[in-house]
Amino acid sequence: MMEMTIVQAINTCLSQAMENDETILCLGEDIGKNGGVFRVTDGLMERFGERRVVDTPIAESAIIGAAVGLATRGLKPIAEIQFLGFIYEAMDQMVGQAARLRSRTEGTVTVPLVVRAPYGGGIHAPELHSDSLEALFLHSPGLKVVMPSTPSDAKGLLAAAIKDPDPVLFLEPLKLYRTIKEEVQEEYYEVPIGKAAIVQEGEHVTIVTYGPCVVTVKQAVAQLQEQGVSVEIIDLRTIAPIDYGTIIQSVDKTGRLVVVHEAAKTGGVGAEIAAVIAENCMYAMHAPILRVTGYDTPFPVSSIEAEWMPTVTRIVSAVQNVMKE
Amino acid sequence: MWLNQSCLEGEVEMWLNQSCLKIDTASVLDEDCSLSETFFKRTATDEQCIEMYKHMVQGRIFDGIALKFQRQGKIKTYPPIRGQEAAQVGSAYALNSNDWIYPSYRDIAASFVHGMPIDKFFCYTMGKMAGQHLTDLSIFPIQIVIGAQFLHAVGGAWASKYKGEDSVSVAYMGDGGTSEGDFHEALNFAGVYKLPVVFFIQNNQWAISNPIHKQTASQSIAQKALAYGITGIRVDGNDVLAVYEATKLAIEKAKNGEPVLIEAVTFRQGPHTTADDPTKYRDQAEVEEWLTNDPIERMKKFIITTGLWDERQEEELLNDCEEIVLKAYEKALTIEKTTIPKVLRATYETMPQNLVRQLQQRGEV
Numbered sequence: 001m002m003e004m005t006i007v008q009a010i011n012t013c014l015s016q017a018m019e020n021d022e023t024i025l026c027l028g029e030d031i032g033k034n035g036g037v038f039r040v041t042d043g044l045m046e047r048f049g050e051r052r053v054v055d056t057p058i059a060e061s062a063i064i065g066a067a068v069g070l071a072t073r074g075l076k077p078i079a080e081i082q083f084l085g086f087i088y089e090a091m092d093q094m095v096g097q098a099a100r101l102r103s104r105t106e107g108t109v110t111v112p113l114v115v116r117a118p119y120g121g122g123i124h125a126p127e128l129h130s131d132s133l134e135a136l137f138l139h140s141p142g143l144k145v146v147m148p149s150t151p152s153d154a155k156g157l158l159a160a161a162i163k164d165p166d167p168v169l170f171l172e173p174l175k176l177y178r179t180i181k182e183e184v185q186e187e188y189y190e191v192p193i194g195k196a197a198i199v200q201e202g203e204h205v206t207i208v209t210y211g212p213c214v215v216t217v218k219q220a221v222a223q224l225q226e227q228g229v230s231v232e233i234i235d236l237r238t239i240a241p242i243d244y245g246t247i248i249q250s251v252d253k254t255g256r257l258v259v260v261h262e263a264a265k266t267g268g269v270g271a272e273i274a275a276v277i278a279e280n281c282m283y284a285m286h287a288p289i290l291r292v293t294g295y296d297t298p299f300p301v302s303s304i305e306a307e308w309m310p311t312v313t314r315i316v317s318a319v320q321n322v323m324k325e
Numbered sequence: 326m327w328l329n330q331s332c333l334e335g336e337v338e339m340w341l342n343q344s345c346l347k348i349d350t351a352s353v354l355d356e357d358c359s360l361s362e363t364f365f366k367r368t369a370t371d372e373q374c375i376e377m378y379k380h381m382v383q384g385r386i387f388d389g390i391a392l393k394f395q396r397q398g399k400i401k402t403y404p405p406i407r408g409q410e411a412a413q414v415g416s417a418y419a420l421n422s423n424d425w426i427y428p429s430y431r432d433i434a435a436s437f438v439h440g441m442p443i444d445k446f447f448c449y450t451m452g453k454m455a456g457q458h459l460t461d462l463s464i465f466p467i468q469i470v471i472g473a474q475f476l477h478a479v480g481g482a483w484a485s486k487y488k489g490e491d492s493v494s495v496a497y498m499g500d501g502g503t504s505e506g507d508f509h510e511a512l513n514f515a516g517v518y519k520l521p522v523v524f525f526i527q528n529n530q531w532a533i534s535n536p537i538h539k540q541t542a543s544q545s546i547a548q549k550a551l552a553y554g555i556t557g558i559r560v561d562g563n564d565v566l567a568v569y570e571a572t573k574l575a576i577e578k579a580k581n582g583e584p585v586l587i588e589a590v591t592f593r594q595g596p597h598t599t600a601d602d603p604t605k606y607r608d609q610a611e612v613e614e615w616l617t618n619d620p621i622e623r624m625k626k627f628i629i630t631t632g633l634w635d636e637r638q639e640e641e642l643l644n645d646c647e648e649i650v651l652k653a654y655e656k657a658l659t660i661e662k663t664t665i666p667k668v669l670r671a672t673y674e675t676m677p678q679n680l681v682r683q684l685q686q687r688g689e690v
């Protein structure tokens with residue numbers, strides 16, 4: 001075991017994967033000599049050379065489109081989009097192309113591609129550097145979307161994404177890149193895609209969350225515990241496909257659900273979870289389902305981001321509301 | 326000097342490649358910073374020379390203070406302009422106030438020249454939305470997404486043409502931006518519709534950590550114009566007079582339905598932004614080399630040797646510039662803060678129910 005941040009965990013995973021598999025290559029803007037603007041790929045170019053760690057021109061559509069081409073001809077590209085907000089440039093390649101090739105060809109052409117991108121607010125970044133766009137991809141059949149919140153999940157899920165035969169969008173919470181450290185297994189291991197984690201068991205309320213909000217939820221739950229509320233926290237870890245079983249089982253037990261995510265509310269992951277619970281757990285419910293999310297606006301200027309993102313106060317008060325019933 | 330389709334006529338053979346093109350870098354100031362009219366006639370008057378010089382110095386003083394303020398936590402991430410003052414000032418100075426500019430995050434001095442008050446930019450870096458209220462100055466909101474503004478400028482130029490306005494649209498971008506699809510699509514549209522648009526590229530040699538030779542295999546950015554049937558020119562971007570003359574001529578052409586791509590060859594002396602560490606990827610020797618070709622030093626040498634300027638005036642200017650920047654910062658502090666309700670209200674003309682509810686949940690309606 002070794003203490004690692006999310007940045008180190010991802011870096012270690014990339015390095016181990018590339019060591020073991022010659023077909024893996026990384027491509028993206030500033031990922032080589034600079035080691036990535038967040039240093040996630042630091043040292044990889046030195047270690048594996050410019051043939052396998054490629055600094056590309058600024059062209060997101062080319063990065064993902066070329067990665068589709070590489071992936072369909074026997075290689076395993078790991079593409080980086082510098083900030084998730086810039087994946088809009090590559091939307092056709094991601095959703096129109098990568099996601100559909102398998103179904104269009106009935107599996108004769110598949111796209112074993114990993115696209116990594118940091119996302120989310122909390123570091124006072126300039127405009128368009130803080131977007132959480134996961135719901136766009138949840139709504140794009142053919143893609144998997146992985147969103148770890150801890151170093152050990154980041155390492156294991158990335159390994160699973162690399163092995164996955166389908167295109168995986170691997171989203172990295174930039175607010176947590178260096179703020180949490182934990183003991184991480186040094187050897188290469190996988191954490192299965194599509195399996196949520198029960199972070200903490202509880203009796204009264206289920207909170208479903210993922211990514212940077214896991215940390216905020218834990219803080220809120222610590223306060224709620226002092227008030228005698230027992231909360232079950234589920235970290236989705238993967239939002240496409242969603243682990244229905246774990247959520248349904250939990251809400252069947254608690255009868256109350258609050259979903260927390262940073263992305264805007266309307267049409268978000270929370271809406272999907274709420275629908276699944278409404279379809280499956282109707283008679284177990286004691287209270288309406290609540291969502292604590294970003295507002296239905298573009299991510300705002302940095303001076304007010306902390307208030308725009310879900311806060312401990314908003315989470316605590318949502319839980320108190322469902323507990324009234 | 327101008328690259329257009331006729332450069333490809335004559336002895337061109339079957340294969341079109343880099344050798345079919347001879348590319349000059351047009352300048353006005355020679356190595357000794359004296360006037361050379363090989364490429365352009367100097368049309369800028371003495372007063373205009375001084376004014377451009379003052380704008381460049383204002384840009385640099387602003388830059389130094391902004392960097393300091395960022396370190397002190399007074400403003401957020403800041404992209405320095407140091408080294409690019411001539412390219413920005415010379416181009417913007419050639420415009421009329423009814424011409425439009427479409428700046429990227431780094432085109433701060435160009436925006437100042439075109440009328441953006443300094444306090445607006447402070448607001449922008451402080452996270453106050455007032456920083457993006459610029460359209461009454463014919464300045465499009467500062468662009469963060471690499472390349473997007475080129476298409477907006479195309480649309481803006483199209484609108485001018487449609488309405489019969491005597492206005493040109495000038496879009497700013499870096500060398501790295503020329504790799505984006507938006508760049509190519511914009512040049513193509515401009516050529517097809519013969520729009521009054523000037524595309525101004527500051528080739529500052531770097532796009533964060535990526536050097537120009539890894540960005541493109543072309544021997545110049547200017548030549549990219551040819552592929553779209555528009556005109557290109559490569560100009561010494563550290564020579565404010567050359568940039569001015571080139572832009573002025575380009576505007577004339579653009580107004581006659583001949584869009585132009587200008588490549589201003591310059592250098593980013595500082596880091597990409599305050600969040601960047603260039604020692605990670607570039608040699609100090611390269612920086613040192615470019616420092617000997619500093620745009621402000623060159624122009625200063627020219628105006629001093631021609632007797633237009635002296636050290637006493639210089640000292641006064643530095644003091645004035647600093648005072649202007651500090652006052653602008655004070656003003657920015659007094660400008661209304663952005664709040665969540667303001668953001669909710671700003672999303673649509675009429676607030677839809679989801680946003681009304683979100684306001685209500687905050688107890689504010």
Ligand SMILES: Cc1ncc(C[n+]2csc(CCOP(=O)(O)OP(=O)(O)O)c2C)c(N)n1
Pocket residue numbers: 029058060082086089431469470471498499500501502503529531532533593597
């Ligand atoms: C679409 C998009 N991709 C990536 C980025 C991240 N990014 C910001 S600046 C930059 C480099 C731009 O280089 P260049 O165009 O040469 O302009 P310069 O910064 O040198 O002025 C990159 C990659 C972005 N802002 N937008």
Ligand SMILES: [Mg+2]
Pocket residue numbers: 499500501527528529530531532533
């Ligand atoms: Mg550049």
